[in-house]
Amino acid sequence: AQSVAQPEDQVNVAEGNPLTVKCTYSVSGNPYLFWYVQYPNRGLQFLLKYITGDNLVKGSYGFEAEFNKSQTSFHLKKPSALVSDSALYFCAVRDREGMNTGFQKLVFGTGTRLLVSP
Amino acid sequence: ETGVTQTPRHLVMGMTNKKSLKCEQHLGHNAMYWYKQSAKKPLELMFVYNFKEQTENNSVPSRFSPECPNSSHLFLHLHTLQPEDSALYLCASSPAGQAAYNSPLHFGNGTRLTVT
Numbered sequence: 001a002q003s004v005a006q007p008e009d010q011v012n013v014a015e016g017n018p019l020t021v022k023c024t025y026s027v028s029g030n031p032y033l034f035w036y037v038q039y040p041n042r043g044l045q046f047l048l049k050y051i052t053g054d055n056l057v058k059g060s061y062g063f064e065a066e067f068n069k070s071q072t073s074f075h076l077k078k079p080s081a082l083v084s085d086s087a088l089y090f091c092a093v094r095d096r097e098g099m100n101t102g103f104q105k106l107v108f109g110t111g112t113r114l115l116v117s118p
Numbered sequence: 119e120t121g122v123t124q125t126p127r128h129l130v131m132g133m134t135n136k137k138s139l140k141c142e143q144h145l146g147h148n149a150m151y152w153y154k155q156s157a158k159k160p161l162e163l164m165f166v167y168n169f170k171e172q173t174e175n176n177s178v179p180s181r182f183s184p185e186c187p188n189s190s191h192l193f194l195h196l197h198t199l200q201p202e203d204s205a206l207y208l209c210a211s212s213p214a215g216q217a218a219y220n221s222p223l224h225f226g227n228g229t230r231l232t233v234t
Contacts, residue, residue: 004160009158032219032220034222036222036225041127041227041230042227042228043122043124043208043210043225043226043227043228044161044208044210044223044225045225046222046223046224049220049222051220090161094219101173101174101218102149102168102173102214102215102218103149103151103166103168103173103174103212103214103218104149104151104212104218104219104221104222104223105163105166105174106163106223107160108160108161109160110158110159110160111160
């Protein structure tokens, strides 16, 4: 069965510094990987995905993520953090087990709170 | 505007009440989902409807009853809930079938439910 781990409950970074939010996964076969962001009192918003191709994926709001198959990781990164990036970030994975369901069967991590200080 | 609208945004109900949550999407999707979000826990998939047919029920207690009258609308009927059911309930939609696998989920802003 697939699973996702987000080892940090919270990440603190100063505005202007680079940020990394970690995600590791466990699947059988090739993974489909997603990052979502949740601002206070809002639903989850899609940031980026890895399906196949280049290991470095670029997404919304200047975020990018690097797929590393050997380390089974998909860390979210941004070169220069903004205070407005402060939010809850979720990593999610789908594997080939879910390919015949007819719907998007994702397994989500527990989330990492990003706090960017001025 | 997310394209997926949930009402109400907040709901407080007693354990003997009956209430319903509503979700509506205008994205032309044919799959709709109910998720439960509790603090410090992964999102829990509750129900999935594909083309109005329920295709997933993740061992959800019968006090939660979903309804999908058409591909644009989804309801979650609640009755005799417990305090531990207090959570944020999120609705999502996506394309169905093969198109689903590469597509992100589109979420509404959720209903914050408090059971007293």
